[in-house]
Amino acid sequence: MTTGPEQLSGFVDLEFLEFPDAAAASGRSGTTPNANVAVLRLAGEIDVAVHEPFQLLLDEVARLGASQVVVDVTGVTFCDAYGLGLLVVAANRLQRTGTQLSVRGADANLFRLFQLSDLVSLLRVERPPSSEALLRGLHKSREAAHAQAVLTATLQLVATMTQAVVHGADGASITLPANGTFQTVAASNDTVLEMDHDQYETGEGPCLDAARTGVRYLATSLDDEARWPVFVPRARARGIRSILSTPLNVRVGPLGALNLYSRSVSAFSATETDWADQFASEAATVLSTAQATASPEGLDAQVRQALLSREVIALAQGVMMERYSMSAPTARAALRRESRRTSQPLRDLCERLVERSHGGPFGDDQSGVGAHGA
Amino acid sequence: MPDRRVDSLDLARRDAGLSQDELWLRYFALGGMMPALELEAMCLGALTAGADDAEHVVHALNERFSELGRNHPVPYDDDDAPPT
Numbered sequence: 001m002t003t004g005p006e007q008l009s010g011f012v013d014l015e016f017l018e019f020p021d022a023a024a025a026s027g028r029s030g031t032t033p034n035a036n037v038a039v040l041r042l043a044g045e046i047d048v049a050v051h052e053p054f055q056l057l058l059d060e061v062a063r064l065g066a067s068q069v070v071v072d073v074t075g076v077t078f079c080d081a082y083g084l085g086l087l088v089v090a091a092n093r094l095q096r097t098g099t100q101l102s103v104r105g106a107d108a109n110l111f112r113l114f115q116l117s118d119l120v121s122l123l124r125v126e127r128p129p130s131s132e133a134l135l136r137g138l139h140k141s142r143e144a145a146h147a148q149a150v151l152t153a154t155l156q157l158v159a160t161m162t163q164a165v166v167h168g169a170d171g172a173s174i175t176l177p178a179n180g181t182f183q184t185v186a187a188s189n190d191t192v193l194e195m196d197h198d199q200y201e202t203g204e205g206p207c208l209d210a211a212r213t214g215v216r217y218l219a220t221s222l223d224d225e226a227r228w229p230v231f232v233p234r235a236r237a238r239g240i241r242s243i244l245s246t247p248l249n250v251r252v253g254p255l256g257a258l259n260l261y262s263r264s265v266s267a268f269s270a271t272e273t274d275w276a277d278q279f280a281s282e283a284a285t286v287l288s289t290a291q292a293t294a295s296p297e298g299l300d301a302q303v304r305q306a307l308l309s310r311e312v313i314a315l316a317q318g319v320m321m322e323r324y325s326m327s328a329p330t331a332r333a334a335l336r337r338e339s340r341r342t343s344q345p346l347r348d349l350c351e352r353l354v355e356r357s358h359g360g361p362f363g364d365d366q367s368g369v370g371a372h373g374a
Numbered sequence: 375m376p377d378r379r380v381d382s383l384d385l386a387r388r389d390a391g392l393s394q395d396e397l398w399l400r401y402f403a404l405g406g407m408m409p410a411l412e413l414e415a416m417c418l419g420a421l422t423a424g425a426d427d428a429e430h431v432v433h434a435l436n437e438r439f440s441e442l443g444r445n446h447p448v449p450y451d452d453d454d455a456p457p458t
Binding site: 250251281282285288289292302303305306307309310313314317329332333336337339340343345346347 | 399402403404405406407409424425426429430433436437440445446450452
């Protein structure tokens, strides 16, 4: 099967080749060594524009019953967060039917993007040949690493969504204690990562204080901020003007902090701090659950599955919050109601919503779930 | 809000054939925030959860009942809410 040019964005060249049944049906002469492997070729710019043809091809893959899907990204010149999201949703969806997704052909830059997003294990991204030798020794605990990757990918999603949903935020990250110091486990861009490292190096800053004390720290304007005299000049030099650090609190104390920065002063009002609280709760819940259920071999398989489901539902919730300026509980209530009204499991509904998020919520549905909320 | 026995959610859990751990995992997979022990206490009526948490537990139970061919038998608190 191939998609016709009319189905494609001007920026995307998406082909579906080498699936024997499809090739036979369309009269193609190509053959593949493995009858159950479907190869999806992505090329050009992978963003929201590729959504529809990609979904059509995934539907075709499902219809033909492939046991393995290889996404070939050799020709990809650009991929944004939406493009990554498409691959995560696809992997999630395919996994549920026992189909494994993997990604091959990433060049060094694209591979770096997968690494920064902690998606290398989750999406089974084949490493570029040049780095293969260096990383040969790291493959021993692949399964444990995969489980860990699901957790880190979830936290990365929380950071990315926080930046997307909280107005005025130019970056978001999650800081956790590690071996007597701190580390950033998820970051939505390099500036926030550098801001975190400045704090670890100087030993002071709002995210360290939030992670240590369990109290929220808000620096409204770094121009007038006196609390962290060594760190603040570094942050200002990076163009940062305000910072909000929210602790990841659980019963026993703080697990870390969710950090937001803005290039504007007074960027974070009561509404923004409320939303940051919601995302911090999500990160704290995921972390405390992972810690409680982790075994030496990594996360329990069922918890891993649950995290994947959560990831899709959180993504849909983020879409609703961002699009309709809803609070998290209102968005959850709206999703529950729609799930019930349409007799679809919440996870399936959220998958559809995320897949269609470049259009209206729930496709042509006129229930007004998004517009009116709970 | 419909009247409920304090332990009605626990009765529903047992009716659905779920262990406490299984219900919690389903609730967690749907985005629930409560730890397992709190969920258990809430189902037994020993702890009052926020409305959103309670509705999420009800939804997790009803999704299980749907799998068993039963149509959302556990009442939602917003059952009387006007349709949106």
